[in-house]
Amino acid sequence: MTEFEDQLRRALERKEPSADFTARVLARATRSRRMAWWFGWQPWTAAAVAASLCLGLILETEHRRREQQEGLAAKAQLMQAMHITSAKLRQIHKKVKGSL
Amino acid sequence: MIGSLAQEVGIPRAVDEADRSRAFEAAVREHQAMVFSVAYHFLQDRAVAEEVAQEVFLELFRHWNEIESREHRIHWLRKVASRRCIDQSRRRKFRNHLSLEEAPEPVTFMPATDPMMKRYIEQLLAKLAETPRLVMILRYQEGLEPSEISDVLDMPVATVKSHLQRSLALLRRKLSFATREGES
Numbered sequence A: 001m002t003e004f005e006d007q008l009r010r011a012l013e014r015k016e017p018s019a020d021f022t023a024r025v026l027a028r029a030t031r032s033r034r035m036a037w038w039f040g041w042q043p044w045t046a047a048a049v050a051a052s053l054c055l056g057l058i059l060e061t062e063h064r065r066r067e068q069q070e071g072l073a074a075k076a077q078l079m080q081a082m083h084i085t086s087a088k089l090r091q092i093h094k095k096v097k098g099s100l
Numbered sequence B: 001m002i003g004s005l006a007q008e009v010g011i012p013r014a015v016d017e018a019d020r021s022r023a024f025e026a027a028v029r030e031h032q033a034m035v036f037s038v039a040y041h042f043l044q045d046r047a048v049a050e051e052v053a054q055e056v057f058l059e060l061f062r063h064w065n066e067i068e069s070r071e072h073r074i075h076w077l078r079k080v081a082s083r084r085c086i087d088q089s090r091r092r093k094f095r096n097h098l099s100l101e102e103a104p105e106p107v108t109f110m111p112a113t114d115p116m117m118k119r120y121i122e123q124l125l126a127k128l129a130e131t132p133r134l135v136m137i138l139r140y141q142e143g144l145e146p147s148e149i150s151d152v153l154d155m156p157v158a159t160v161k162s163h164l165q166r167s168l169a170l171l172r173r174k175l176s177f178a179t180r181e182g183e184s
Helices: A003-011 A021-099 B002-008 B013-043 B046-062 B070-092 B115-127 B130-140 B146-153 B157-183
Strands: none
Touching: A003 B115, A003 B130, A003 B157, A021 B013, A021 B046, B013 B046, B013 B070, B013 B130, B046 B070, B070 B130, B070 B146, B115 B130, B115 B157, B130 B146, B130 B157, B146 B157
């Protein structure tokens, strides 16, 4: 080791950080652990919310589809009833005309 | 590891966490001077060096279960500290763009024993490019051999030796000028 390298070694001696360094690191580590816990749970929470929304959407769609089908069936029944009534009225009209 | 051992023998999680916290605190106390000094000598700014050192220890905390031994931890800390220093330097454009070759000679000349010399050497080191600066810090602060430095910085041993030789020659030239003039 030369004198010059000794000078370098002295210039690059280890230095201590400020007195509260350890405390600050530990405080940040504690905060980061709490956040890790929260973010660790967050995907599960998000997945549960997303699943609930999907289920709600599916149920709502199914409910509307049923209502629509029932409406169409009622309309068809009404049309059929009107056709029958119309036919009956035509028959009555013919009979009334024939008797006159 | 404390954490995995505790799990194997069925120690409750709270005790496991407390052990881990105590072990981590001890590790911070043991290695803080090393990590802080690497950052300080590299960045030449106490506040920024403390911030970088804190980030390094937080990363250690996150990877605590992957560390196998004290030696592994020291190696890991040196490696992560080196990486963080380079990242920080690039992010903040911390380094003065003046190269060591362009650095001015000291305005007042000083004998080798002058405490100002120590500061002058620090300033000259700060003018080195990122990689050679880290190589010099790991060699003369940490006392690592070129093969160990190549491990920490993931570079060939020949490159480490080349950086050392070139940096030493440059620094020697600058310093010999300063001390020669101081003596005369």
